[in-house]
Amino acid sequence: MAAGVATWLPFARAAAVGWLPLAKKTMPKPPVDKKSRNDEILFVNVSGLRFQTWKNTLDRYPDTLLGSSEKEFFFNEDTQEYFFDRDPEMFRHILNFYRTGKLHYPRQECIQAFDEELAFYGIVPDIIGDCCMEEYRDRKKENQERLAEDTEAEMATDTPLPPHSTSRERLWRAFENPHTSTMALVFYYVTGFFIAVSVIANVVETVPCRPLKGSKKDLPCGEKYSLAFFCMDTACVLIFTFEYLMRLFAAPSRCKFMRSVMSVIDVVAIMPYYIGLVMPENEDVSGAFVTLRVFRVFRIFKFSRHSQGLRILGYTLKSCASELGFLLFSLTMAIIIFATVMFYAEKGTKGTNFTSIPASFWYTIVTMTTLGYGDMVPNTIAGKIFGSICSLSGVLVIALPVPVIVSNFSRIYHQNQRADKMRAQQKVRLARIRLAKKGTTNAFLQYKEEGGFQFRESDSALCLKNRSSFEHQHHHLLHCLEKTTNHEFTDELTFSEMCMTESVGYRTSRSTSISSQQGVTTSCCPRRAKRRAIRLANSTVSVSRGSVQELDTLQVHKTSAGPQSRSSLNARTEDLKLNCEDRDFTAAIISIPTPPANTPDESLPPSPAIPGILRNSRSSFTHETVKISSL
């Protein structure tokens, strides 16, 4: 029931007194109203803007946030008001909904922001009043279309190939996106060139050349240089056939490919040649064959792979199909009407051109499209009158659907431009995301090397400079993960350098590009870990590693700042065990598994001798225990 009706309920109930004298049975007991009837004013503070309303107003819609007990979650005891950290401008509309029962859509707001607010307050968009519903729907549809485009652009084929793609997938990619590889680009231009050559050859073939010696008649060039043209045609067709077969091979779904428009055009473009080869030099059959050659002109449509404008045009025509259909239909109607009229008007004239109604069709079409060849002209007065009406109406009928088609074209064209812009921005966006990720990692590594986990009384001020508690906690979480897996985070630079020096040092011929990480597992680091382990076994007290040979490029100075300094901070004793058996194995979230110091304990004090550039690329080694400060 609508909200406002509730206020009339007491009236309806009071009016029930009128039934009492007529009632056959006794009336039932009324429901006991436990709730107090007092109405109170609620204070709602939305980002500083204070709203006040009756409690009853909000209770009208009990399945929204403000009408249910859900708002208690937002109640602020100190100020005795409900505080929402949301947009105060939008809240005005929300509150109006409670007051009037109709939700209005503010036109200047972003549709998505509005939707989010509605979702937050638990209001279903269906309740938008009629006055604003259409606008809301339109904006929403437009937004959805745009989002769909965006997701399509994201999944665009500009994304790098997955590493394990077969040659077939790569071939298909090269065909669809020629600018991904040089070979593909070359092939793309070559096919374009040959399409042009083939079309020009078709055209030039029919131009009359100078006749052969001793003959008067002008010959079309095609027959004069028939061998040359035949060779050119063969070459073009060979290339087209090759391209088509390659595409067919590489297509992920061959059935779908064969049904696509472009493939049909390809087939139609090369079929006449093959049919011509097969067909014998028969006089009557070759007549039909000559007409087949007209299909060679379809090769020009192959250009649509190369030209986006052509594709847009084709797509426009497809999407305006209904408008075009209407145009055709109305024209046909008009043609039939006028042709009939003209025929009967001109019937009496001697030697008239209007021999039949179909014959008048030609006149009607020529007149309606304002061509006016003048090969058929009415002679009678009636004919002339109807002829003029015909030409006037022709202008009108044709002018009507054209703007619709034009606006469609414009919309699709802009859409395409926007897709191109999106693709360009994608690269920037991806780069930014990658940078952000690296930033987080670097922050974490820096945090670790500054020994942020150690609760050093004296240095606490220094260490915790400019870091929010969120960052601390996040770093703690990452550190927990490291402890769980007993591996550490490094950044890409260090990692690639590490693996490069490893493989160089041990003369493995494996390529060390980052893309082939999967291969570089076994030989890369286990040997080094063993070496370090062995080295540590021989050194108990702090050994300053001046120059670690493998890490020359990194110029890392490692001192194992002894466990002594840390032992005071946590009760566990650390024995430098080198076997990696006793690892952690408990719930990853809850507990920090602390391996009993099996990994070598080295800290990296910020040594000034190291060139500043490579500081961050240092790989920090595991701290063996973690003291948890109260984070």
Added chain:
Amino acid sequence: MSSCRKRCKREILKFAQYLFRLITGTLNADSVEDELELSAVRHRPEALELLEAQTRFSRKELQILYRGFKNECPSGVVNEDTFKEIYAQFFPQGDASTYAHFLFNAFDTDHNGSVSFEDFVMGLSILLRGTVQEKLNWAFNLYDINKDGYITKEEMLDIIKSIYDMMGKCTYPTLKEETPRQHVEIFFQKMDKNRDGVVTIDEFIDCCQNDENIMRSMQLFENVI
């Protein structure tokens, strides 16, 4: 056979309609149905008092939790994709989606595909304010992917692999193929007392309670809120 014929008829009818519309030029009617599908789920949590009674959080804490929750998920429930997205933001280097999937299943106690605020808060209550027994129980539940009461080696391998996935590839030392498997072996060596190839809840709890490190680290996240 009749269904085939019915389908054929429907297709023909649709085609005839399309042709008719094309010829007479009626413009496309706006497809009204799909537009305003009510964003399906709108969940309202239990009353504050009830939640206060059911969990070990104070009123203020519940309020803070709810505000954060509602901000991320205005509809009141988290579905798996949103959950994965949120979780992945904390581990930028690796791929957190598999582990987030397991985590989601652990939080979604009634297995309806979405985590409501109640599920969320119940889970947190156990993890942050529960007894050691409850926490271990929860961890066991997380590892037991098919919830049959036993952790098999395959389940453990899946879990451990997903944890290693979160590290990403730039780690020191480099992640080897057999590292997760080794980790599983160590785990089973420690936990599987009767060597029957599976770890039951009792073995798990017993073992963890006897392990000092684990017990101590259980206290770590008490004051997360």
